[in-house]
Amino acid sequence: MTPKQERFIAEYLVDLNATQAAIRAGYSPRVAxxxxxxxxxxxxxxxxxxxxxxxxxEAAGVxxxxxxxxxxxxxxxxxxxxxxxxTGAAKHPRDLDLDPDAGAxxxxxxxxxxxxxxxxxxxxxxxxxxxxDKVRAIELYMKHYGxxxxxxxxxxxxxxxxxxxxxxxxxxxxxxxERRD
Numbered sequence: 266m267t268p269k270q271e272r273f274i275a276e277y278l279v280d281l282n283a284t285q286a287a288i289r290a291g292y293s294p295r296v297a298x299x300x301x302x303x304x305x306x307x308x309x310x311x312x313x314x315x316x317x318x319x320x321x322x323e324a325a326g327v328x329x330x331x332x333x334x335x336x337x338x339x340x341x342x343x344x345x346x347x348x349x350x351x352t353g354a355a356k357h358p359r360d361l362d363l364d365p366d367a368g369a370x371x372x373x374x375x376x377x378x379x380x381x382x383x384x385x386x387x388x389x390x391x392x393x394x395x396x397x398d399k400v401r402a403i404e405l406y407m408k409h410y411g412x413x414x415x416x417x418x419x420x421x422x423x424x425x426x427x428x429x430x431x432x433x434x435x436x437x438x439x440x441x442x443e444r445r446d
Contacts, residue, residue: 278317339402342370355392372397
């Protein structure tokens, strides 16, 4: 591996932008896009990039198990943690004694104080909770565990005719003694 390729790897790990990494590594801006793509396709460079990404994740304390745990917190979250079980009213933030799972599922919280009628000196306090997208979390979780596999169905009514045509051409070529590679 050349020093320029090693520099490309280091630069690519900064922002995962092959073109900019190639430029910063010293390749000409004119050919940087092509060179970046070419570098990414080389097995030794790809392996070094994967090793670098693993090292970055380890240094940050990010593991596959930890990410799956966070995803599971969202996927299996229950909205009941944000409400008083006796009254059904939303809890005030100071009364939210969220366990780590409920806290991880909370994306945003907002308190709105609203005066519905001007001059009546009556205000309503509204608590707004926004949770992370549970459906998306479940989808990602299911994909990870192989419970959801997306398939693309191709319905080409002419495919059989094309296959038959190719087979007949192959037989003609084989029968004529002509060799095609």
